[in-house]
Every structure is written in C-alpha cells, then in structure tokens.
Amino acid sequence: MLRVLGALMAVLSLGACVTGPTRIAGDAVSLNQDVASTEKRFILLNILRAAAGEPAFFASLSNIDSRSRGDLLLAGEVPVSFDADDLAFLPGLNIEDSAPRYTLSTLNSANFTRVMSRPMDLGVFERLLSRRYDRELLLTLMIGEIGWGTQPLVNDPDLAGPSAVRRRIRLLAALGLGTEPLLGDNTLFEDMEQDDVLELIEEQGIASSRLSIVPDRQTGGFDVIGEPGGFRLCFRRPPVLDIARLNEQQSARVIDLTCRSWVVSQLGRANLGGRDLKKLSRPQKRRLLESIPEQIEEGRRLLEAIDETERVVGDEVSLTDLLDGLIAQSESGEDDGVGEQELGRLENFGAFAISMRSPIEVMDFVAGLSRPDLALRGVADRRATRPDTAYRGDAARCWTQQTASDCGARTVFHLREGEAFDAVPYRGRDWHVLNRLDDPQDQSSEVLAVIAFMQALATQADELDDVPRVTVLP
Secondary structure, eight states: OHHHHHHHHHHHTTTTOOOOHHHHHHHHHHHHHHHHHHHHHHHHHHHHHHHTTOOOOOEEEEEEESSOTTOOEEEEOOEEEEOSSOEEEOSOEEEEOOOOEEEEEEOOSHHHHHHHTSOOOHHHHHHHHHTTOOHHHHHHHHEEEEOOSSSOEEOOTTOOSSOHHHHHHHHHHHTTEEEEEOOGGGEEEEEEOHHHHHHHHHHSOOOOTTEEEEEOTTTSOEEEEEOOOOEEEEESSOOOSOGGGOOHHHHHHHHHHBOHHHHHHHTGGGTOTTOOGGGOOHHHHHHHHHTOHHHHHHHHHHHHHHHHHHOOTTOOOOHHHHHHHHHTSOSOSSSOGGGGOOOSSOGGGGGGOEEEOOHHHHHHHHHHHHHHHHTTOOOSSOOEEOOGGGGSTTTTHHHHOTTOGGGOOEESOOOEESOOTTOEEETTEEEEOOOTTTOTTBOHHHHHHHHHHHHHHHHHHSOGGGSOEEEEOO
C-alpha cells in the first residue's frame, strides 16, 4: 500500500508540468490561427454591416494569455492494480484547464473614429506599396475622386466596366504613381564649410538622429537636412508622350513630378552624375529627358495602348490633354514647387487630381462592392484590376493581346455564401472570402489585409486605456 501511495504522490508532484515542445508548438500555432481568424471576421462583419446600411462596431483582441493564473495541469501514470509485487498503470492522465483568457476592446472612441475618418496619409500609401500589393488595386481602394474640371469624377463601386474613372486610374498606374519622403523643405543650412559643420555639432549640439549632413559634390560644401516632414506623390515613369512638344519649363516640370529614385538612376546617362537634385537647372533637366528616348517611347506605347482600351463615349479629354494639364500646373522647374506637396487632395495635378479616401471610406467602398453578393444577385461584371505585370516594360502587349494571361483582370472583392472555417454568420447566412491560394484571380483576402493594416495604425494612434473593454475569462 505504501508503494501505491508513493505512486499517487509522484503523480501529484507532476502538477503544473508541460507535456513537451510538440504540445507547446501545436497550441501556440493553433492560438495564433484563432486570433488571426477572429480579427479577420471582425473586419468582414463590419463590411457586411456597412453593406446593409448598419453602423460599424470596431473591436480588437488584446492581452491574450493561453493559460490563466491558477490553472491546474496534472500529468502522469495512474495505478489501476494494487498487487503488492506488480503495479499496473494506465498509459497516462492529463487534468488541465488551459482555456485562454483575453481582453476584448471596443475601439469606437473619439480618437479612433477621428483617425479612421481622416484622409489616407501618403506615408500609409507608401508602406502599402512597399508590401507589393498591386498598384492598381491600391489606387482603386484609395482614390475617392479624380479630376478637377467642372466637377470631380467619383470612383463609385458600381463602376465595374470601362469608365472615365477607371481610365484615369489605369493611366496613373501605368505612370507608376507612388510616394517618396519630402526633402526639399527640410534643408536647414546649405553650402556650409566643414569647420562650420563641426562647430555646429560640437558647440551648438545639433547632432541628432533627426538630422543628416550631406556633402554637395558640386560646391564642395555641406547641407544640413532635417528629418523628412512627410511624403509627396510622384511618378516612377516620366509623365510625357513626346519631349519634342515640351518647352524647357515643361521639361523641368516633368522631372519635378518624377520620383527622385528614377532621376538619380538616370543622371549618369545625361553626364550629370553627382549633381544635387535640388540644384538641377532647367537645361539640365531637359538634357536628362533627352538622354532616355527609348524609355519615353516605351512609356508612350503603353499609355496609348491603355488609353485606346479604356476610352469610353462621353470622356472627351484626350491623352495628350491629360498629360499637358498635369505638367502645366506649376511655374516651377527651378524649385521644388507643387511637386513637393504632400496634400491628399492635389488640385495641381489638373485632370489627374485625386482625393484620397479615409480608412472608413475604403471599408464603405468595399461594402459597396459586396452589396450585390449580400442581396444574392448574380453579378455579370465585377470590379476588377490588372496586376503590376500589366504596367511593366513591354506591357503594351497586355492591352493589345487578349491571350496575355500573366496580366489578366483580377476581382477586387467577392463575398461568398457558404460554410468555411472563417465564415461569418450574418442575418441567418454564413459569409466568407477566398484567398489567393483558393483562387489566384480573387483579391478579396488582400483587401481585408489592407483594411486590417489601416485599422491597426488607427488603433495604435488611439489610447486604448481610455476605451471600454471586457476581459473574457475561461
């Protein structure tokens, strides 16, 4: 009997032990998948609510603990036969309470709502582009209005086929509309001597991670530049069809509107290597354009192919006029001028002026795309975008050859009814979306990822300690 009691004490002494790394890894991965699925369902549920005209309710999981304090875990072999010479044991017994506890935070506070209702910051747009989402997809989600003639064109979710809006969005994608940090307005000192720079650092204490000291190879001096104060829109391809039609001022404007990374990469071809971009003269900017005739021609073929495909009856503005309006808005060319604006609403882009949506407006737009699915109406022509391959190199073939499968249309968002592991119940039916593994031509899961990214930034901008929260116990 003493041996039996000893065996039982050995079982009890194993309390709070773990059963091995395989169990830990399995539970951790499973919990991670559950959390990700829950956050995804939160977003999808708000899209369903917005599609039905109901108010959104934002929530987030936090303080997730896989085991609450005081949980019991017993593991060991339990004797079932009490023969004095030979004890018989069950293979094992686990008694545990490992249900996770977590905090459900409501995010509908004034600060969170303010951030979600603010037009998209260009820095956020830049981060999304860096994650390699297709450019046209992001432009379709982010642009609310475009063009400033008599009135702007509205990027409505119902515009599934060719339209004046889609034509301009695809032309912007072909020009490589992107963002880059502002630098022009942050130069604190120019052409300083080396001794003066050292004196500022040593005596005035200006050394800081927010400052950069940049040598000017042309003058031999040094520029002290502050931390970038924001972002601006720029084009990764020069917005021009024919440089012969441009005067010197217009040529300078084209370079001002083109992203600095491209300009720097082309300086050597124009024998301008080592030049300070802010100090390029108008003749030098003209020379830069004249040094890349093959790139200008390649871009012209792509733009004209897209324009021929996307032009619709009633849209009377020609491609030439669109680009002329873009480069005729500023008298700059010597300074940064309008090209260094960081505004979301860029009236100075002429017929290409855009108004950026807020995160909540992006969600409303996606809700509009899903409304026919929610109403169980057959959709003959869904809103679709082209992948980045349709805008690269000799991509004109993507618009002239219907068999170019590597640059075919992809659905922006498609809400599907039916059972799925991450389906959301709403009004008596289950709804879900597919990811790119399920359907390579369906971008629905990527759209949810974009919304999740924007919501996460808005959550970080909010003070969660001040919002209502509920801790859910096991």
